[in-house]
Amino acid sequence: MSLYTWNQRILIVDDERDIAQGYKEIICPAQKTEVLSSRSKRVSEQTELDKFSFHVDLAYSVEETLKLVKKSIENGQPYSLGFFDVLLGPGKDGIELVKEIFAIDPSIYAVFVTAYHDRSVDAIRTYLGENSLERWDYLNKPVNDGEILQKARNYNSLWNLKKEREQKDNELNNLRRRILDSERSSSIAAISRSVTHEFGNILMQIMGKADISRKKSADDMRRALEIILEASERANKILDRFKTASHADVTEEKKHIYIHEIIEKCLELMEFQIKKTNTKISKGRMELVKVPMNSTTFLQVLLNLFINAIHAMGDAGEINIELSKDGESAIIVIRDNGPGVSEKIFDQVLVPFFTTKGSSGSGLGLAICKEIIEVEHGGDLILKNISPHGLEVTIKLPLVDPLEEA
Ligand SMILES: Nc1ncnc2c1ncn2[C@@H]1O[C@H](COP(=O)(O)OP(=O)(O)OP(=O)(O)O)[C@@H](O)[C@H]1O
Ligand SMILES: [Mg+2]
Known part of the structure; x- marks a missing residue:
């Protein structure tokens, strides 16, 4: 004063x-x-x-x-x-x-x-x-x-x-106004970074799909166009989600969906990046499990995890996927054979804006995943380093929507 x-x-x-x-x-x-x-x-x-x-x-x-x-x-x-x-x-x-x-x-x-x-x-x-x-x-x-x-x-x-x-x-009053302004602008910045992050992912998928299908048959091209259209629709839905982000009570209605269908969709969208980096995809146990989910945001989670794994492994890595049911949850495990996360930063990787990728990463991928799995779906997102090397991400999704149950 x-x-x-x-x-x-x-x-x-x-x-x-x-x-x-x-x-x-x-x-x-x-x-x-x-x-x-x-x-x-x-x-x-x-x-x-x-x-x-x-x-x-x-x-x-x-x-x-x-x-x-x-x-x-x-x-x-x-x-x-x-x-x-x-x-x-x-x-x-x-x-x-x-x-x-x-x-x-x-x-x-x-x-x-x-x-x-x-x-x-x-x-x-x-x-x-x-x-x-x-x-x-x-x-x-x-x-x-x-x-x-x-x-x-x-x-x-x-x-x-x-x-x-x-x-x-x-x-x-000026002080209060300045504090409010800075809070407002930092949350606007956070939201715009999240939008940029998710749109970056989707654009990458659209461009990859367009590129890979140029030399393919008319049928394949039609299928690729459908995927591109779907990705654009997803972008639209994400925009809607950010528009309503300020209203805590607005949650998209969940539908009962087979998890493997979304995993397949994710692999299809990632086709270009997978081929370009020579990444091997292997599947372990894949059970038929239906859970109440928001397929748009759940797909976002899988895409973020796949992109992280490919970034970490570089060329010729391997991603292993498993899907099972355990009591009251569906369990999705995604493992890569990259270097894993060093103990020094293990506690920080889920924190928004933490990245080891310099200006090419926003550090929002895992934070968004955590929010979608834990807050939106009432599930768990667990990270674990595995032997001899690599990161294992386990997603637990409740078989019954805890919100509906409540
Ligand atoms: N599969 C993985 N293997 C090793 N390290 C990982 C893996 N996934 C994430 N990380 C580490 O966690 C950090 C945070 O990941 P997150 O997805 O939140 O942000 P980012 O990938 O750095 O940026 P962005 O998601 O915007 O591209 C990464 O910078 C990386 O150091
Ligand atoms: Mg990431």
Whole structure:
């Protein structure tokens, strides 16, 4: 929080110069009549007496007063309060003048210096309106020095305490806004990175499929086009998913689907990358298991795992797939014979944005998999290094949708 600068500017309005001068000498005795430039010191540096070392301007007519008030607002050096004689000669009186000043300066306090023959307090109240009730006070003539000085100190302090509070509130609000903005932009950045990540995968599959089927028969090409269309539809669904990501209660309805069908779809989509890297795909036990799933996101998981495995193994690696049922879960195991994950980083690979691939990886693949399996499907995603080398990823999917059951 920044320190508040105490405002010490006071205005005295009286058509009788001697009286105005007299008030000034009461309010700032040391200054006498010389004009001082505005004093401003940090609150922390100010002693209590310093706070009451005022800068006073004098005005002897309505016009002069309005000019000074307008200038003070324009220069950002407003008066905290003014003392206003009620009878100011011909033309407007002090109360009419203050009404005009309140319209120009929303914060200034006014202290009327009245005589019994001037307007009554109730007349002033009615004229200035109930909204301005707290902004003015009065002194009955003849006034003594202590009264003038005390009103100056009171209203000046009040003005400053109010402004200090406003400054603190503004700073607090700005701080809150900045925190909210940065939270918003970091989640927007996270979402856009996720979208980019998943779209990158899909584009890679589309391009691979298009490339590989160029030299094939018309039938094969038609099949490839269907796959490409499907991949594009998946991209659309992913977009929808991100659009609704902010609504926690919006979850896509799950359908009971055979897991092996999605595995086959994944292999088909990965055909280009598999062939290009000479990756061997081997299948162990493949049971027929149906589970309630969102096939779009589950396919995303498998694709991410296959892509990771191929990245890790390089050329001529082997991916082994198994599918079985165990009690209340379907179990999918995907093993590769790459180097596995070193113990040093094992705990970090599921953390969003953790990558060992430099700028070519976003570090979101496994984090997205974990979210889809654990949050969306109520399952488990378990990583394990295997011997002699390689990574084994086990996915457990409940045979009954835990959300539906609930
Ligand atoms: N099969 C694997 N074998 C060895 N290390 C892996 C394997 N899968 C993931 N990793 C490690 O885990 C890290 C995080 O993987 P994740 O899929 O989250 O991000 P990424 O692959 O680095 O980036 P992106 O998925 O955006 O391409 C990888 O950088 C890699 O170090
Ligand atoms: Mg990855």
